[in-house]
Amino acid sequence: MKEIYIDRHKCLHCFSCILNCILARSGKCSLQEAAADPPAPRPRILKVQDDNNSFLLMCRHCENPPCIEACMSGAITREPSTGIISIDTDKCMGCWMCIMVCPFGVIGRDKESKTAVKCDHCRDREYPAALRLILPARFLLKNLQNMPVEKEKTMPYR
Secondary structure (H helix, E strand, O other): OEEEOOOOOOOOOOOHHHHHHHHHHHOOOOHHHHHHOOOOOOOOOEEEEOOOOEEEEOOOOOOOOHHHHHOOOOOEEEOOOOOOEEEOOOOOOOOOHHHHHOOOOOOEEEOOOOEEEOOOOOOOOOOOHHHOOOHHHHHOEEEHHHOOHHHHHHOOOO
């Protein structure tokens, strides 16, 4: 599975990835259109910031995901061919158990549809929308199947 890996030393902290995610999820052609048309689009990538650093946090598609176990309606599943964990919004009943058990805090609520939302790595695209038009994108996309296991375990953000 291809993952977005943020190398904090090469990232420009421009947050274009978040804007691209918002735009892709809104279905609009521009950010102005997306912002003007309710409901407001919500990114599936989160910016986390402390005093000195900022970084991106997104679904890590855990090997043993607690969200799948916690989902009472069976709306959260793993696609066997890709390993991507996705939420079927038609099945989601908005109990928010997945939000409570996610160890990374990356599952959110869509207040309009009252369903859970999270990064699905833009499974309908060749590359995640977050990487669209980002100049250093080559530094941000890694194919984990080709990485040694030791290096994968030491990656700070997946």
